[in-house]
Amino acid sequence: MSERIALRNVPTQRTPLGRGRFGVIRQRLGGLFLAIFFLAPWLTWNGQPALRLDGVQPSIQVIGNSFGPQDFYLLIGVALVVIFTLLAVTVWLGRVWCGYACPQTVWIALFVACERFIEGSPARSFAPGDATSSTRKPRNATTNLQRRRFWRRLLKHGAWLSIALCTALTLSGYCLPIRSLAEAFFTGQASVWTYAWSTFLTLAIYGNAGWLREQVCLHMCPYARLQSVVLDPQTRTVAYNAQRGEPRNGASHSVSHSAALSEALSDTDLSTGDCIACTRCVQVCPTGIDIRDGLQLACIGCAACIDACDAVMDKVQLPRGLIRYASHAELNGQPAAILRWRLAGWAGLAVLAFGVLSWAIATRPLTLVDVSKDRLLYRLTDAGRIENVYRLKITNKDRHAHVYSLNASGLPNLHWQGSQRITVAAQADIDIVAALSVAASDLTEPTARIIFTVQADSNAPAIDTPSRFTGPRP
C-alpha cells in the first residue's frame, strides 16, 4: 500500500476490512463463531451427539439430555432469553449484533476474504488504463489480464460454492448424523431428497453471502427496522463527531454538505475541522452510507468506518476517534448515563428469563405416566371382589434406567394385581397392565375417583395420575 493521502474522491486505495482495531475484533469473533458452527455437529458426548435437533423423533438432544415434544414449551423460554438479551445489548451498544455476530455478516466476511484472497483487493483488480466493465472492446481483443481475471472469477465462485456446500451440509448435520451424511453425500449414496435440499441450501447460502449481501440487512431483516424504537440518546452507536470534524477540509463537492452542517452547528468558527474528506469511511461501508450524515437505518454498526478513519487520522497525525462509538448525548456534551431504566429493564428481564428457564429445565419431570382404564367396566373375581383393568404407560426420559414403585389409592383396601415395581431403561417407555380390585362392600358409588402414584428411585417427587374405578351400583 502506498503512503499517499488521497484528497480526491477517486477510489485508489481501500483500507482492508481486517486491519483496524474493530476489524480485528470482528475477525476473531467471526472465526470463533465459524469454528463453533462447523465443529459442533461432530462433537459427541458419551457416544451420543452433543447437539442434535432431530426432526423425525422429534427431539432436541443437548449433551446427553433429551427434550421431547412435551418439553418444547421450554423453547419459549429460550426465545425470551434471546430476545431480552438482544434488546438489552441493542439499547446499550446499538447494532453490535449486526456488525460482529450476525451469521449474515460472518459469512459475508468469509466470502469477501475468499474473494480478496483469490482476486486480490479491488485496488489491485484493475490498473489505470485497463478495460473496465463499462467500456467495450472488440471481441477478439481479450488481454491476458482479462483471461486471468476470468479464471480467478471462476475459482472464486467455485470457492464460494464449496463454502456454501460445507455450510449446507453442516446445517443438515445438526439434524442428521453428520458422519454418515457426509459419507453418503460424497459417495453418491444419499437420497434424492438429501441432494435436493443440499442443493437448495447451497444455492441459498451462496446467493445470500455472495450476491445479496447487505441487501438482506437493508431490506429483509426485521431487526434493522427495530432500531428506531430500541435506541435512545444514550445508546453508544457508531457516530461521527461533527463538532470536531466540520467544516471539512477539502473536496469541492462536499462543501455544500459541510456548509449546511456548519450552519446547524453553534460553533461558527470557520477554521476547518479534522475531517479531510478522504471519503474512506464511505468507501469501506458495506451498506454504502455516509456516517457523517448521522446514524442511519442502514448502518450495521460494523465500525469499518471507525477503523478507516482512525488509520487516516494516524497518517495525518491527528488524534483518533473522529468517528467512534459514542452516544448522541455524549457528542452533545451531556453526561453519558449508561445505567437507565430501559437498559436495566431489558437486562433484568433477560436475567429473570434465564433464571426461570434454568429452573424449568432443572425441575422438568423426567417421568411421564399415562393411565388408560380398560373399556370393560368391571368384572367380578372368584373371591367376590370387583376388579377394574388398567394399562399404564411409563416413560423414562432420564439418562439412566430407573426402578419405579407403583401404587393406587382412593378406595379402601384396594388390591393391586400385577407387578408393583418395574424397571424402565433410559429414554424408553414401558406398557404394563394392572388390575385393581376392591371388596364389593367397600365400593360406595358406581364410579369412584382413584389416583395412581408412580415413584422413581430418585429424589424426584412422585407423580400422581387420576383415573376412575367403576363397579355395580351399590
Added chain:
Amino acid sequence: MNLFWSLFIAAMTLGTLAGTVWLLLASSKDLPPETDEHAVRQTFDGIGEDNHPLPRWWLWLFLATIVFALGYLLLFPGLGSWRGLWPGYENLDPRDASATQPFADQQSGWTSAHAWEREVEQARRNYAPLYTRYAAQPVEQIALDPQALQLGARLFANNCTQCHGADAKGVPGYPNLTDEHWRWGGTPQAIEASIGQGRQAVMPAWSGVLDAPNLAATAAYVVQLTGQPSAEYSAADLQTGQKNYATYCSACHGPTGQGLAALGAPDLTQSANYLYGSDFAAVQQTLREGRQGVMPAQEPWLGSDKVHVLAAYIYHLSNAEPAQP
C-alpha cells in the same frame, strides 16, 4: 345420481365459470379513450371515485385459474356423473356391479379411498415378512419365542383387548383367555380356528318349552352340578331338573354335563366355565332367554399369518409351560 341432477350440476358449474369470466373481462376493459384514465368521478360531496383498469398480472392469474378449473373438470369427476378423462375412475359408481372392485395397486385415479387402499397394501408388504417367518412353525414352538410373543402381545392389544380386557381375563360374556377352560377346545388348532374363523355359540331359549317352575328346577339341577350348595331348592326340584336335563340339555351338554367342544357347549360341572354367570339367577336367565355368543373371525382382517402368531400368544397365556412340539 339421475340424469337431471347430473346435468343441473354440470350446467351450474360451467355456467358459474362462464359468468365469472364474463364479469372479469367486462370489468377489465380499458376506459373509453375520451375519458382520462386518472379522471375522478364526482359522487358525493366532493368524494371522488377512481376507475382504474384491473392490474394486468392479476387479470392473467385469474384467467389462468379459470383455465386450470376447466382442465380439472375435464380430467377428473366434477361435472355431475361424468367421470372425466383421467383413467381409473370407472370404479367409482357403487351401483355398477362390475365396478365394485377396489382399486388395485398401481392403478391410477385418486380418491381418498384409493389412497387408503394403497397405504394398506404398502403396510402389508412392509410387515408381512415379520409374520411369514413364523407361518411354518407350529404354535407350540412359536409360544417359546420371545419376539413372537411380543408381536402377539401387540396384535392382542390392538385387536382383542376391547372385548377380552387388557389382561385377557375377560368379563361376563367375554371369555377369560388365561385359564384352562375352553368352550371350543384349548388345543393350538382349536384356538387358531376360533381366532381365524370365529365362533358362533347358540344356546337356545327354553322359555317357550319350559314353564317357570320347570325352568327353576332345571336351573337348580345345573347349579348343583357345579357343586354349589343347594339351599334354595328341594330334592324334588332337583329330580325334576334332572329329568328335564336328560330330555333337553344332554344332547349338547352331555349326559353328565361334561360339555361338547365341537358345539361350544361348556362343561357345566365347573362354575368357571359359565360365561354368563353360574349363580341361580344367571342360569335361569340363560335358560329362559338363551345366549348368542359371537367371536368375530379375524382372518379376513389380519390374514392367516398374524392369526397364527396370535394363536401362539393366546396359547402361551394359558400355558405357563407350553407342551413341547
